[in-house]
Amino acid sequence: MFTRSLCLVLGLAATGLSATGLSADPLPSWNDTDAKSRIIDFVVGASDPDSEDFVVQADRIAVFDNDGTLWAEQPVYFQLLYGIDFVARKGAEDPDFLTTDALNAAAAGDIEALMATGEEGLLEVVNASHADMSVETFQAGVLTWLDTAKHPKTGKRYDEMLYQPMLELLRYLRDEGFATYIVSGGGIHFMRAFAEDAYNIPPQQVIGSSIKSSYEVIDGTPTVLKDPGIAFIDDKEGKPIAIETRIGKRPIFAAGNSDGDFQMLEWTTAGEGPRFGLIVHHTDATREYAYDRDSHIGQLARGLDEGPDRGWLIVDMAEDWGTVWPSE
Structure with missing residues (x-):
């Protein structure tokens, strides 16, 4: 797993300084394209008290899908x-x-x-x-599995297949007073096992799908057990419901990569004031994978068709990202 020192190297830990007050590039792994400019313009406007797009810090909430948005998802989740x-x-x-x-x-x-x-x-x-x-x-x-298992294509550990540009985006948002949450179809306890080390997102800010659970005192120890059966699927219409019930506020920034994230972006960007929707489009078969409409994993069709007219940013991985993995 990622150590705290490695998190610092990757810029995942909060610096205590405002990124807009630094001369350094807040998104160095992003190419100098329109995508990068749009992100920075939004964050600067939302965090600058003198801007007409200023958003008070308590409302600067950003939500991210995990699979295919923060780390890879092929050949299967x-x-x-x-x-x-x-x-x-x-x-x-x-x-x-x-x-x-x-x-x-x-x-x-x-x-x-x-x-x-x-x-x-x-x-x-x-x-x-x-x-x-x-x-x-x-x-x-x-x-234990993350410490030993390797991806069949890259040979990397799965927790090394995080997207460096998205790690920088998470850090940049936090530096500018945003609270960052994961809202993903993945299992909540699975993601909570590694999210803090990988993304600097604490367990209480991870929302996901869950199987049934129960409470027992076993040999004198109060225990929460994972039971057979699905309790909640955090996908599609479930994502806005989970955000509303768990966070209690509509985010102003949402990022995903598939049509399973459509409703989360739709609900986020339908609110009043400055809003930002982002879709990671997997277009890089050389460095990662290229897939969208016909994929068995992370299918993206409606987002491509409707996203631009809704003002959402479609990030072209091949064109907009200078690097993909932290180790590059």
């Missing part, structure tokens, strides 16, 4: 890869654990066969790898 690895490891220890076609496909690492089992099969993998354990046990397993 990293959380699903965690579940597949968990099932494979447990199946090797106890073959009787592999009781269904979905679990056998996961244990074999056959993603195509697993996807063919449909939503029911995927839920079996989620329950097998996420449920019947305490939150602490689950998160410890996630951290």
Whole structure:
């Protein structure tokens, strides 16, 4: 996992100084395109008391999707890869654990066969790898996996496949008095395991999907358990609902990368005063991946069609980002 010292190197920790008061480029990994200019113009206006676009600090709330927006999401969501690895490891220890076609496909690492089992099969993998354990046990397993697992294309650790330009954007917003939140379809406990080290976003500012849970006192220890079954999906219409119930204010800045983020951007930018919607468009097959309308992961069609007319910024990864990964 990222250490605090590495976070400082990447500029993730708050500096205590206003970025607009510095001569240094607040977004050095962004190319000097219209995208970078629009972001800086918005942030400067929202944080300058003398600007007509000034927003009081209490209302400077920014929300970000995670998969495909802050870190990569191909060939499948990293959380699903965690579940597949968990099932494979447990199946090797106890073959009787592999009781269904979905679990056998996961244990074999056959993603195509697993996807063919449909939503029911995927839920079996989620329950097998996420449920019947305490939150602490689950998160410890996630951290162990992140310490050892490698991405099949890049060979990088999954927590090294963060987008450097987005890390800079998070830091820049915080330097200018914004509160940054993750609002993602990923599992809330999965993301909370690494979000603070990776993004400098504390657990209480991470909103995600969740499976069912229960409370028990086990051997004298009060414990929150993760149970089988889905409790809430933080996607599409669920995102504005989750923001309203968890944060209690409409954000003024929202960033996503797929049509699953459409309603979050729509609701954010429909408010009064200065608003900013941002979509990361994956156009770089050389450094990362290129996908949009027909992708099985992170499908982006409506956002491309309607986003520009709504004033949203469509970030072209190939054109607007000078670097992709922190290690470049």
